[in-house]
Amino acid sequence: MFSLFEGTPIAQIDGKKNKIFVLNDEFSSESSDTNQPIFNLGEVISSLNSGQKECPLCYKIFGSKDILRRHIGCSCPVGKTLQNKQTKITNNKSRVFTIKTDVFGNSQIITNNKRSKLFPVVSDSNELGSSRDLYFVMGPSGVGKSTFLSKYIEQFMKKFPDRNIVLYSWIKDDPAFEGILMNRIELNEDIINNPLTLTQLQNTLVIFDDISGHDDISNMLHLLRDEILTKGRHNNIYSISTTHMISNWNETRILKNESNKIVFFKNGPKKHIRNFLSSLGVTKNQIDNILKLKSRWILINQNFPMFVLWENGAMIL
Numbered sequence: 001m002f003s004l005f006e007g008t009p010i011a012q013i014d015g016k017k018n019k020i021f022v023l024n025d026e027f028s029s030e031s032s033d034t035n036q037p038i039f040n041l042g043e044v045i046s047s048l049n050s051g052q053k054e055c056p057l058c059y060k061i062f063g064s065k066d067i068l069r070r071h072i073g074c075s076c077p078v079g080k081t082l083q084n085k086q087t088k089i090t091n092n093k094s095r096v097f098t099i100k101t102d103v104f105g106n107s108q109i110i111t112n113n114k115r116s117k118l119f120p121v122v123s124d125s126n127e128l129g130s131s132r133d134l135y136f137v138m139g140p141s142g143v144g145k146s147t148f149l150s151k152y153i154e155q156f157m158k159k160f161p162d163r164n165i166v167l168y169s170w171i172k173d174d175p176a177f178e179g180i181l182m183n184r185i186e187l188n189e190d191i192i193n194n195p196l197t198l199t200q201l202q203n204t205l206v207i208f209d210d211i212s213g214h215d216d217i218s219n220m221l222h223l224l225r226d227e228i229l230t231k232g233r234h235n236n237i238y239s240i241s242t243t244h245m246i247s248n249w250n251e252t253r254i255l256k257n258e259s260n261k262i263v264f265f266k267n268g269p270k271k272h273i274r275n276f277l278s279s280l281g282v283t284k285n286q287i288d289n290i291l292k293l294k295s296r297w298i299l300i301n302q303n304f305p306m307f308v309l310w311e312n313g314a315m316i317l
Contacts, residue, residue, distance in 0.1 A: 010301070011118040011309055041079050045069050117311050119151055120261065120299055122159045125203075125236055134229060135240040136255045138276075139265030144296055145242050146176035148263065149207065152240065153180055156205050166201065168221055169209035182207075192220050198227065202235040209242050212251065222251070229258035246272045256280070262300045266291065281306075286317060 044056060048069070053062050055071060057078035062068040072079055123133045135152070139145050153165060157180075165182035185191065206228055211221040228239050241255055246268055256262070256279065264273060270291065277287045280300060290298060295310035306317045 009121050010307070010314060011120050013118060041073055041076075044079070045072050118309065118313070119155075119311075120309060122152070122155045122238075125160070127236075130233055132233060132236055133238045133240075133261060134259045135261045135263060136252070136259035137240060137242040137263045138244070138246045138252075138268065139242075139297075140244050140267055143265040143267045145244075145265065146174050146209070148297055149209070149240060149242065150176040150180060153177075153182070153205070153207075156238070157181075160203075160205075163203050163205065165205045165207070166196070167207045167209065168211055168224075169207070170211065170213070171209065174209075187217050187221075189217070191217055195220060195224060198232055198235045198237065201228070201232075201237050203237070205238040205240070207240045207242075210244060211241075212243060212245060226254050226258075229254060244268075246276055252276075260301065260303045262302065263297050264300075265297050266295075282317065 047056070048065060050065075052065055053068055054060070055062070055068060055076060055078075057072065057076050060071070062071060123131050125131065137145050137148060156163070156165070165180075167177070167182050167184045168187065169184070170187060185196075206225075208221060208225045211218055211225070213219075225239070225241055228237050232239065241259070243252065243255075245251065246264070256276075262280070264276070266273070273291070274287055277290065277300070278284070280302070282290070282300070290308060293308075293310050295312065297310070299309040300317075301307045301309065308315050308317060
């Protein structure tokens with residue numbers, strides 16, 4: 001099977017083991033000859049099997065192998081995109097994805113089966129803590145924030161079975177978290193008198209589930225959350241923070257600046273969503289098209305490369 005490249009895992013197909021979605025938007029000049037085309041259509045053509053009629057890039061079916069060869073060499077839109085934009089994709093030994101040029105003017109990677117649902121992978125851990133996940137999840141009550149959290153938690157537990165999960169939430173019972181083993185911290189005066197330190201939270205996933213409020217307990221939780229976001233990399237602390245008040249700029253400023261993955265649900269006020277995306281540096285044209293995506297949630301990755309991930313695909317911004 002023809003493999004395009006090895007890149008950064010960003011998502012997996014929900015419910016299907018080992019179906020990994022990998023994305024990278026540039027080549028390393030250190031490991032390749034920049035004077036030669038890195039993506040070679042000749043190699044694609046030579047890798048065709050005897051009697052093959054399906055294009056390995058765009059999956060179109062042709063009447064003969066000769067017609068297929070001419071298609072790949074002259075007119076395949078995926079081949080042109082890969083050559084012109086030098087964008088690379090792979091699917092980790094499973095041919096599931098295709099690529100096309102989209103309304104953003106960039107390369108858009110979409111699933112071959114539109115019924116497949118993508119979900120972001122849990123980032124690998126490193127000694128510096130620089131690769132840890134810092135999620136900021138926004139949306140009104142009832143849109144599915146807790147369901148999104150529960151799916152991420154399940155993946156985190158599979159990837160790091162020996163790590164603890166700490167939950168701070170005013171909601172005492174959430175059906176979405178039923179059956180998930182985690183340390184739910186009681187929100188009382190003990191949080192103020194005996195707060196957990198970053199050292200105690202080392203290698204932990206800490207969840208702040210809508211901790212909005214104006215009392216001393218909420219203020220202490222905000223301080224802890226901000227400390228994790230700004231200094232928690234030294235203790236490799238993963239974090240998820242949720243809120244339904246996307247327009248509260250005072251509360252979301254540090255979250256917006258320090259989180260590397262921002263998830264929003266489209267059920268919120270469009271004006272507030274537009275203003276927020278604009279503050280991330282997303283252009284008006286990109287915002288217009290992002291809001292047209294048919295997906296319950298949309299993820300903006302703020303690390304390089306900056307990309308959008310939704311339930312059926314991803315694209316580089």
